[in-house]
Amino acid sequence: MPQLRLPKPRAIIFDITGTASNTTFVNRFLVHYLRISVKSFIGINWGHVQINRDINMLRKAAKANPSWPQIPETDSLELIQQAVSDLVNFLIDNNLDCLAFAQLRFHVWFDGYDKGLLKTPIYSDVAIQMKKWRCDYNIPLYVYSQGWAEANRVFMSRTNNGDMSLLIDDYFDTSIGMPTDPTTFRKILEHIHQSPSDVVYLTKSSAAAKCAKNVGIFSILVLTHKKMQDMISDDEKKELIIIRTMNEIEFESILQQQQQK
Structure with a gap:
């Protein structure tokens, strides 16, 4: 009543x-999804303008913070996937953020929602x-x-x-x-x-x-x-x-x- x-x-x-x-929704679901999906997201969208921009922004952000895992200048998909995944996990684990990271994670999440893999x-x-x-x-x-x-x-x-x-x-x-x-x-x-x-x-x-x-x-x-x-x-x-x-x-x-x- x-x-x-x-x-x-x-x-x-x-x-x-x-x-x-629930207050734990972001950490329990969205952040976990980001961790396990960022490699496949890069692979599926490899060569697209948006993912290229995301990776370049992350690379610049990492260069400005030498203690962060770095993203090499290479055309190798496998190396880029691993480097971005390492950087994403490092930022999550250390509760760090930047505009480039925010942009990438929203793109990964939006893709998950579009595919019906995520629901609030x-x-x-x-x-x-x-x-x-x-x-x-x-x-x-x-x-x-x-x-x-x-x-x-x-x-x-x-x-x-x-x-x-x-x-x-x-x-x-x-x-x-x-x-x-x-x-x-x-x-x-x-x-x-x-x-x-x-x-x-x-x-x-x-x-x-x-x-x-x-x-x-x-x-x-x-x-x-x-x-x-x-x-x-x-x-x-x-x-x-x-x-x-x-x-x-x-x-x-x-x-x-x-x-x-």
Whole structure:
């Protein structure tokens, strides 16, 4: 049964990782897929402009960081496959990143999604509520995440619950601003043409929730696991509304309409 009853908003903004999907999804599935698929991806696309550009960018990035595994100047597919694989695994293992690596991994992931080898595991309660909120209640839905907006568009288009991107009106990422900067949320509000009091924001980040709340947005922490709840301070528990699933939310005007039927 719903435990949190709110006025029906004019828009809902939510994050994906940790809010709509498990926080371990990227490391357990996407990163693993990158490790085991990068060699075959290079082989299949060998000679294409995109993969040549990816490899050249990675080679330059490695040269600028001499401690990284290097990519030789060679036409040998086997040598390039092994060198890129070594570099990719090194960057993952050492939690290092760069633009060239980000570009390659998204290309590998997008290829996996296109081939049906990858699907984003969306929580069942999220899928149910998204469909109800957008289709039945006509509430626009927006994604705001620190991940690349175009990547999130792909991630939501192929999920274990089908194409969820059809329900989302727009995507925002850190190109519009960081989630701890109030200006970010003001820009999003301006873009979606809504007042802060008419918007609900769902996130796993207490810092982002507090920032949006200070702008006037009704912010809710979605903490799906007890371990996540244990990481929240007592002051944050007093300051913020916390739920475990989106099924706990119901909107008052909708309830009233249902009761009148």
